[in-house]
Amino acid sequence: MKKILLSLTLIAFFGLVMTSCGGDKKAKTTETKTTEVKKEEAPKADAKPAAIDVSKMTANLENGKKIYSKACIACHFTGVSGAPALKADKYKKEDWQKRADKGMATLLEHSITGFNNNLMPPKGTCMDCTNQDLFDAISYMYNEAKVTFK
Ligand code: HEC
Structure with missing residues (x-):
């Protein structure tokens, strides 16, 4: 009985590890995508910067x-x-x-x-x-x- 419990715990443990790994991968994929999008937008960022909002500045x-x-x-x-x-x-x-x-x-x-x-x-x-x-x-x-x- 103890053995079964132990193996069940182990299965559950590895299951968790696998799931979190999978989760990580997904997160990384999203990160890469965001970077790619940023790269595509890069030329726009080089354009003239938006005028500074002086109304929000205090002298x-x-x-x-x-x-x-x-x-x-x-x-x-x-x-x-x-x-x-x-x-x-x-x-x-x-x-x-x-x-x-x-x-x-x-x-x-x-x-x-x-x-x-x-x-x-x-x-x-x-x-x-x-x-x-x-x-x-x-x-x-x-x-x-x-x-x-x-
Ligand atoms: C080497 C000389 C010099 C220095 C140093 C200098 N200025 Fe000027 N500044 C000028 C001249 C000349 C003009 C007039 C340009 C024109 O209207 O033809 C001017 C004009 C300006 C104008 C008006 C710009 C416009 O659109 O009409 C501002 C604002 C200004 N200066 C701010 C500053 C500030 C702030 C500093 C210090 C951090 C500074 N200046 C230092 C020479 C200088």
Whole structure:
């Protein structure tokens, strides 16, 4: 009787092992399929990334001041190469306003990629800046320029 019970337990045990192996295989097959699908979609991922949703971003003006003082100040204080300037005798509200009218999403995108033959260089030369850092720096400059976005 004990032997029968033992063999039944063994059968049940191996049965379980087999089933789980089978399950694993199935899982792997699904994984491979997902990878294949991703590969097919790869060219799309290389296309222009979707515009950043700036409406979900909140500006940290203190961080913006740090980034501005480290990178953007070099051109945006005195207005090098036609950059909108903050320095009192170079500051023109309309220089800031006409750019603000493009919308924050565009300004952020131009800050990331560079703008006008890179007169405005990619990331404003702050290569370790995140999108949030650049957003903060733009917000800080606009706050100083006393121009708001629509
Ligand atoms: C090497 C000089 C230089 C530096 C450094 C620089 N900028 Fe600029 N930036 C420019 C110039 C020049 C323009 C004006 C381009 C134009 O309108 O022709 C500009 C324009 C911009 C604009 C407006 C873009 C548009 O679409 O009109 C934004 C926003 C901006 N800069 C953000 C930044 C930020 C943020 C930093 C720092 C992280 C920075 N810039 C650092 C030169 C610079």
